[in-house]
Amino acid sequence: MRNDELNGLFKFYKIDGKLLDSADSAETKIKPVFLSIKDIAEAINHQIHRFSNIPRFLTAFIGRHDERSGELEYFNAGHGDVLFKEGSEVRVLTSMASPLGVVGEELYSVETQTIKADQWRLLAVSDGITEAKISAKEFGTAGLRMLLEKTA
Numbered sequence: 001m002r003n004d005e006l007n008g009l010f011k012f013y014k015i016d017g018k019l020l021d022s023a024d025s026a027e028t029k030i031k032p033v034f035l036s037i038k039d040i041a042e043a044i045n046h047q048i049h050r051f052s053n054i055p056r057f058l059t060a061f062i063g064r065h066d067e068r069s070g071e072l073e074y075f076n077a078g079h080g081d082v083l084f085k086e087g088s089e090v091r092v093l094t095s096m097a098s099p100l101g102v103v104g105e106e107l108y109s110v111e112t113q114t115i116k117a118d119q120w121r122l123l124a125v126s127d128g129i130t131e132a133k134i135s136a137k138e139f140g141t142a143g144l145r146m147l148l149e150k151t152a
Helices: 037-051 140-149
Strands: 010-014 030-034 060-066 071-077 082-086 089-093 111-114 120-123
Touching: 037 060, 037 071, 071 082, 082 140, 089 140, 120 140
Parallel strands: none
Antiparallel strands: 010 030, 060 071, 071 111, 082 089, 082 120
């Protein structure tokens, strides 16, 4: 990804294909061009790694669901377990990569799956939830799974 592509996660182009600039009026007809999940992850990673004076990182889960095709596209960078329930089945969408910002030029891969059921849930929580103690025992992913299995 080129540096000039990192100025924003969305680029706006005029209908004629030219990049929108500050000289254009509010009435200019535009079409948004959305970056892929992979490009968004790489852009965030690049920004954190390149422009931070101190070591920083960001755990992230980025996803997009297309209602027409049923396709779920997602990327998990060190976020921890994200639970996915489709029908009565609960699956764990585990982390596929290190947190964003740790490695400067890491190549990220995006997972894709087709959702067949009309009823589905996606549960992503901070580690403060999974590390909470209940009766001196950590709630954990098992506790989240149990809660999600009980939902309709």
